[in-house]
Amino acid sequence: MSATADPGQHEWHRLAVGWHIAFAVLAVTTAVLIVLDPPLSGGERVLGVALVGVFAGWYPLAGARLLRAPRSRSGWWYVGVAVALTIAVAAVSPAGTVLLFVLFPQVWAMLPVRQAVLGTTVAVAGIGTVFALRYQDPASVLVSAGLALVCAVGVGLWISRIIDQSAQRARLVAELDATRAELAAVSREAGALAERERIARDIHDTVAQGFTSVLLLLDALEADFTNEELARGYLQRARDTARDNLAEARSLIAAATPPALRSASLPAALQLVVDRIGPDLPGGATLTVEGEPRPLPAELEIVALRAGQEALANVRRHARASRVEVLLQYRSGILALRIGDDGQGFDAEQRPAGFGLAGLRERVTTAGGSVMVRTAPGAGVTVDVELPT
Known part of the structure; x- marks a missing residue:
């Protein structure tokens, strides 16, 4: 997924194979129902199956790719053709309405919310017009179309809400990861600073003070150099202090x-x-x-x-x-x-x-x-x- 992609599309990515299978099953079911529709003539059956075949070819050509992409205006290219094909199939046979079960999820997955509402309305209105002209019962068709539109928009808003929630969770996870990385960096810096301060204190309390003692003893040795016994004492103490200092330095290096x-x-x-x-x-x-x-x-x-x-x-x-x-x-x-x-x-x-x-x-x-x-x-x-x- 690109850096600009909507994180919520991950849910559609995960279910992409399921959508492909559902489309194939419903397309085949629609074609079979058209073939078995008794009132249809042979030419109408061929036309209906042909339209379903065009839809079935248009989906892998453009729909499958757009289903995995962020919702955008580019989805209109696919949705416009898909809505027109669905209305055309429904005009040939009522069995074409089966395709709505895959059309509506695609509309809501590929388009922003307002455009998805528009696409759903166009599809329902087109099929409702076809049925009103076929059955000469506008009132019944209007009620059915209204119910279908309400259900379709409701399901679509639910799908959109799932996508938005998934996007929000993905953003929160990304922010938490970024915050965790920042905290880890701050913790490392604080640990390094604390360690430097500890080493500075230890060096000051041991090695630096030991060297100061050695210098003081050497100064005393120089002042009383003529007194051999006293000079030997200063020299021995300086040697002992230097030896202790060396042990302290090794201890600091080993953090022991x-x-x-x-x-x-x-x-x-x-x-x-x-x-x-x-x-x-x-x-x-x-x-x-x-x-x-x-x-x-x-x-x-x-x-x-x-x-x-x-x-x-x-x-x-x-x-x-x-x-x-x-x-x-x-x-x-x-x-x-x-x-x-x-x-x-x-x-x-x-x-x-x-x-x-x-x-x-x-x-x-x-x-x-x-x-x-x-x-x-x-x-x-x-x-x-x-x-x-």
Whole structure:
């Protein structure tokens, strides 16, 4: 079917073979009835059968093709000849009215509604005129023709309604398919965007911060290069951080669980992070666990670990703190994490530059949790994270 075709014609396409068979059966039936019509002379029988034969040839030549096409004015070429042949056959023998059973459905299938009403009226009026002249009983013929016209138009409108409903359903299906395709495209784009944001957060919370730690350690190594024992310590810590960074990068590529959580619990993984930052602070770093640790969904533990990594990385980079304390609490239905330092703090009214706190907040809120940051210039920073379990 072409792009401009009426989708409702599909119903006629599906029934096309049935219409062909019905036409053949009724054409043969009409011819047989004409041959068996006693009042007819031999010449009239030949003429009647010949007209039926012309109709039977005109149908496959033009009607079968138009029956499969959208309803249009071009159907008049076929319908006009078909109506004329039907009236001519009825003029020869009343048996010609049998052809109306295939003529009317064809009229309504091929023509728009108003033109189909006109075609039906012409056919009924023509046959009614023929019968009125033959039987000399105009009143009876008028009543019969009126009833036939009402029935034919009623059936035709019913057929037209079926076509229109089928067209409407086809359009709705097409619109639904288009909408489904658009939604799928939007979903793919949203998924890709979410994945890019996730990777950006993970890179920021792990690889980027790891490189920052390595740079800080190398700077410290350069400052104390003459102290061989201290330099070796800085170098070993830089090597360990780089090795952890490599493991984190491989984990990101594989979209797997962070290495720290693969073989350890959340408290143990956080302890590793705290131990890593402790030597960089004069007063050290501590982790306190309250409540009974319990297994939680991996996604939730990853969010908590990443939040701790981000907050501690901010302490290392910006806080100028001497000490940091981390509190992990297992409450009823809540996993809480608090990171507090005694550093320089910042103005809470001013939005801090960088991706850190914004990425932390987005990661936690995406998991259904909340983040509260309390700080003031010179008063340190406390980050409270709560995640529903």
